[in-house]
Amino acid sequence: VSARPKALLAFSPARNPDTVSSEQHAELVSLVELVHADPVESFTCAGELLREVEVLVTGWGAPRVSADALALMPALRLIAHVAGSVKGIVDPVVWERGVLVTSAAHANAIPVAEYTLAAILFSNKRVLRLREFYRETHAWPRPLRDYAPGLGNYRKVVGVIGASRTGRRLLELLRAFSFEVLLYDPYVTSAEAAALGAQLVALDALVSSADVVTLHAPENAQTRHMFDARRLSLLRDGSTLINTARGSLVDTAALVTELRSGRIDAVLDVTDPEPLPVDSPLYVLPNVLLTPHIAGAAGMETQRLTEAMLGEIRRYIAGEPLQFAIAAADVERLA
Numbered sequence: 465v466s467a468r469p470k471a472l473l474a475f476s477p478a479r480n481p482d483t484v485s486s487e488q489h490a491e492l493v494s495l496v497e498l499v500h501a502d503p504v505e506s507f508t509c510a511g512e513l514l515r516e517v518e519v520l521v522t523g524w525g526a527p528r529v530s531a532d533a534l535a536l537m538p539a540l541r542l543i544a545h546v547a548g549s550v551k552g553i554v555d556p557v558v559w560e561r562g563v564l565v566t567s568a569a570h571a572n573a574i575p576v577a578e579y580t581l582a583a584i585l586f587s588n589k590r591v592l593r594l595r596e597f598y599r600e601t602h603a604w605p606r607p608l609r610d611y612a613p614g615l616g617n618y619r620k621v622v623g624v625i626g627a628s629r630t631g632r633r634l635l636e637l638l639r640a641f642s643f644e645v646l647l648y649d650p651y652v653t654s655a656e657a658a659a660l661g662a663q664l665v666a667l668d669a670l671v672s673s674a675d676v677v678t679l680h681a682p683e684n685a686q687t688r689h690m691f692d693a694r695r696l697s698l699l700r701d702g703s704t705l706i707n708t709a710r711g712s713l714v715d716t717a718a719l720v721t722e723l724r725s726g727r728i729d730a731v732l733d734v735t736d737p738e739p740l741p742v743d744s745p746l747y748v749l750p751n752v753l754l755t756p757h758i759a760g761a762a763g764m765e766t767q768r769l770t771e772a773m774l775g776e777i778r779r780y781i782a783g784e785p786l787q788f789a790i791a792a793a794d795v796e797r798l799a
């Protein structure tokens with residue numbers, strides 16, 4: 465490690481307008497020597513400067529570190545990704561060459577868990593339906609139990625799918641409430657689940673017994689259409705499905721059919737495809753709360769991602785172990 469290693473920023477300034485505050489930028493340049501003042505969006509434009517780059521700070525809109533790009537950066541030792549998943553950015557050859565890879569996925573999980581907590585609390589309060597009723601009738605729903613049976617957050621069953629970075633943060637937040645928490649995760653033992661405050665159950669058992677089911681698993685071949693027509697049919701009447709993970713975990717056509725029946729509600733921050741076609745019923749169904757992929761770090765929250773990666777760069781320079789290093793072997797299991 466050089467005293468003040470040479471570094472390059474590689475991300476899209478348009479997609480990261482708030483990500484690096486001026487204080488954070490000042491701290492960064494006290495730690496590293498930037499070979500180019502502004503972030504680059506392609507490696508070809510950085511040319512000869514790449515040869516000296518030891519630390520690459522990537523973010524949303526970064527060019528992929530392919531075998532070709534890596535060949536231009538013989539001094540590269542660390543990629544610090546100021547965003548979540550590195551899958552789209554880091555080619556497996558990067559690990560093969562022994563370059564350290566770290567990302568702010570933990571920091572990005574925090575706002576997703578916060579969004580989800582808010583969604584759970586409002587779902588159990590039947591906010592979507594009762595708002596709709598009030599808006600249409602200008603009357604209070606009385607007796608309330610006829611309009612919102614089992615209303616409220618007391619002793620509700622929350623089913624969490626995936627003890628991911630987001631799932632774990634949510635499990636921590638859920639401890640503050642009087643919920644019974646179920647967890648499905650093929651990588652977690654019953655004892656680990658218990659330590660996280662949840663009971664480990666099979667996926668179908670979770671879906672058929674929870675008042676709210678929330679998805680926090682990565683997108684991959686195992687999770688694609690995890691919620692197909694059959695599994696959606698297992699959701700309890702009046703329950704809510706929350707998806708802040710990836711749209712592909714749910715079969716969109718089957719979800720629309722189930723939502724049209726009015727049997728369940730959905731809170732969807734992600735969909736398949738994204739954005740949805742203009743005629744998608746998900747825009748207008750009264751039992752759907754649809755948001756445009758905002759659960760993750762946005763606005764000022766993106767500075768938390770930078771904070772996390774500044775910490776990693778400090779540790780790298782000090783010769784300390786990274787806190788959020790991603791190993792090649794982890795990539796398949798991670799988002």
Ligand SMILES: NC(=O)c1ccc[n+]([C@@H]2O[C@H](COP(=O)([O-])OP(=O)(O)OC[C@H]3O[C@@H](n4cnc5c(N)ncnc54)[C@H](O)[C@@H]3O)[C@@H](O)[C@H]2O)c1
Binds near residue numbers: 572648649708797799
């Ligand atoms: N809406 C947003 O803005 C936003 C932001 C960040 C992440 N995400 C999405 O949220 C999800 C979670 O992200 P993360 O970074 O917390 O994930 P992560 O990388 O921490 O998740 C990996 C973990 O998920 C669990 N898992 C793996 N396969 C599973 C399966 N088949 N069933 C259940 N659990 C499984 C395992 O515990 C694994 O360790 C991902 O789908 C990610 O793409 C969305």
